[in-house]
Amino acid sequence: MQSSEVISINIWQIIISLLNLLILFLIFKKLLFAPVKKVLADRQKLIDDKFDDAEKARQSADEAKKNYEAKLSAADDEAQSIIKTAKAKAQKKSNKIVGSAKEKADDIIRQAKTDAELEKKKAQGDVRHEITEVSALLAEKLLEREINTADHRNYIDSFIDKIGENNDASS
Amino acid sequence: MKEKSLSFRIADVLLLAGFLLPFVFGIMLYILLEPASEGIEIAGAKIYFTLHMPMPMQDLPITESQVNSWLVIVALLFLCLFLTHGLSAKHPTRRQHAAEWIVEKTENLVSGNMGDYFSGFAPFVAAIMGLSAFSSLLTLIGLYPPTSDLNVVAGWAVLVFILITYYKMKCGPVHYLKSFGDPVPFLAPLNIISEFATPVSMAFRHYGNVLSGSVISVLVAVGLQGVTHMILGKLPGFLGQFPFLQIGIPAILSIYFDIFSGCLQAFIFAMLTMLYISTGFPEDDYKEKLRKKKSKQN
Numbered sequence: 317m318q319s320s321e322v323i324s325i326n327i328w329q330i331i332i333s334l335l336n337l338l339i340l341f342l343i344f345k346k347l348l349f350a351p352v353k354k355v356l357a358d359r360q361k362l363i364d365d366k367f368d369d370a371e372k373a374r375q376s377a378d379e380a381k382k383n384y385e386a387k388l389s390a391a392d393d394e395a396q397s398i399i400k401t402a403k404a405k406a407q408k409k410s411n412k413i414v415g416s417a418k419e420k421a422d423d424i425i426r427q428a429k430t431d432a433e434l435e436k437k438k439a440q441g442d443v444r445h446e447i448t449e450v451s452a453l454l455a456e457k458l459l460e461r462e463i464n465t466a467d468h469r470n471y472i473d474s475f476i477d478k479i480g481e482n483n484d485a486s487s
Numbered sequence: 488m489k490e491k492s493l494s495f496r497i498a499d500v501l502l503l504a505g506f507l508l509p510f511v512f513g514i515m516l517y518i519l520l521e522p523a524s525e526g527i528e529i530a531g532a533k534i535y536f537t538l539h540m541p542m543p544m545q546d547l548p549i550t551e552s553q554v555n556s557w558l559v560i561v562a563l564l565f566l567c568l569f570l571t572h573g574l575s576a577k578h579p580t581r582r583q584h585a586a587e588w589i590v591e592k593t594e595n596l597v598s599g600n601m602g603d604y605f606s607g608f609a610p611f612v613a614a615i616m617g618l619s620a621f622s623s624l625l626t627l628i629g630l631y632p633p634t635s636d637l638n639v640v641a642g643w644a645v646l647v648f649i650l651i652t653y654y655k656m657k658c659g660p661v662h663y664l665k666s667f668g669d670p671v672p673f674l675a676p677l678n679i680i681s682e683f684a685t686p687v688s689m690a691f692r693h694y695g696n697v698l699s700g701s702v703i704s705v706l707v708a709v710g711l712q713g714v715t716h717m718i719l720g721k722l723p724g725f726l727g728q729f730p731f732l733q734i735g736i737p738a739i740l741s742i743y744f745d746i747f748s749g750c751l752q753a754f755i756f757a758m759l760t761m762l763y764i765s766t767g768f769p770e771d772d773y774k775e776k777l778r779k780k781k782s783k784q785n
Contacts, residue, residue, distance in 0.1 A: 318534045319532065319533050320531035320532050320533075320636075321531050322530065322531045323637055324531060324637070325638065326548065326638050327545055328546075328547035329547070329552070329553065330638050330641050331642065332553055332642065333553075333633075333641070333642025334642035334643065336556050336639075337614060337615065337642065337646055339560060340560050340614040341611045341614040343564050344563075344567065344610040344614045345610035345611075347564065347568060348570065348571060348586065348613070349613070351574055352571060352586050352590040353590065355574045355575070355583070356587065359577075
């Protein structure tokens with residue numbers, strides 16, 4: 317088979333080669349660069365959309381957070397005021413209860429005191445009576461004779477009273 | 488990641504086959520049409536057939552360089568289809584990453600070297616690189632590299648020259664003609680020569696590098712054959728014929744001349760294209776002109 321010269325110029329071959337390069341340029345442009353660039357643009361758009369979405373979500377979250385914070389602080393205040401009023405109420409009630417209890421106790425003590433006083437007086441009366449009886453009996457035995465009980469009793473009573481007075485003064 | 492459907496896989500396989508089959512076809516053509524060569528020769532592309540043109544015009548021989556160029560174009564077409572098959576914005580595959588890498592790197596290179604005005608040149612630069620690199624790399628599978636044919640590279644250089652001139656003409660033919668008298672009018676002849684030297688130098692640089700690689704490879708192979716014969720020639724039988732020096736050494740040369748030089752020349756050609764087009768374009772004057780036009784309209 318024939319070979320061409322190592323260095324030969326052929327205008328047709330030059331034109332063919334020129335057109336070859338042009339055709340390959342078009343192939344690259346239409347089949348490689350156009351689709352790849354389209355995909356890259358799509359991806360860029362996708363990323364931008366994602367970023368926008370994220371930004372929106374962040375904003376709404378911020379808003380919700382602010383809302384919650386406001387609500388929370390309001391609730392805090394409310395709770396504080398509720399506690400305050402409750403405390404005041406409880407204080408009042410306790411004061412009232414304590415006061416009434418004190419009064420009651422005082423009443424009881426007073427009653428007890430008067431009761432004791434009465435008892436004491438009663439006992440004193442009883443003892444005096446007994447002593448009078450006994451001493452009258454004793455004197456009857458001693459004198460071996462009936463004395464006027466009534467006179468005698470008056471006498472002894474006055475005597476015991478004197479002793480009691482002396483005792484009170486010394487004590 | 489979702490499982491791919493059967494039809495997707497079949498299309499994948501078909502596209503890959505479309506990428507690989509042109510090379511297989513090229514090898515078949517080479518084997519079927521190539522007569523067993525007599526020794527080593529340095530020759531141009533094989534002529535498959537010749538289209539005869541009317542007399543004043545040259546005949547058109549369809550040679551290996553044209554056929555191999557077409558094979559490369561078909562392969563690259565299917566490669567593009569394969570890379571862009573099943574693109575998705577949400578779930579990029581490894582293949583998509585590769586496609587995006589190619590596109591983004593080329594665009595960065597172009598906008599970095601040429602400015603944003605020329606960002607549309609990215610596919611053109613990618614086409615130059617792809618065509619040149621794949622053409623040169625055809626030597627790896629034993630095919631004739633179209634880039635070692637002057638006509639092929641000259642065609643590209645002419646296209647680049649047309650683009651350079653087109654962008655220089657953007658400010659009108661008067662501005663274009665004036666640019667030759669820059670910086671001093673009597674340098675105009677030199678400017679004109681350098682204008683035409685641009686495509687010529689580009690074409691010859693690329694073609695010369697690839698061709699010289701092939702030539703040196705052939706010469707080294709022949710030389711190694713001679714040396715082996717000298718050393719082992721006295722031995723009897725098969726040992727005397729054993730090509731022990733030809734093992735390995737040509738491969739190292741091939742790494743340099745076929746792979747490194749081929750890719751480097753593709754890159755250089757693309758870089759020069761970008762630089763010549765962007766430096767030739769009088770951007771400031773053009774913007775000035777656009778502004779004047781706008782103010783006139785208003």
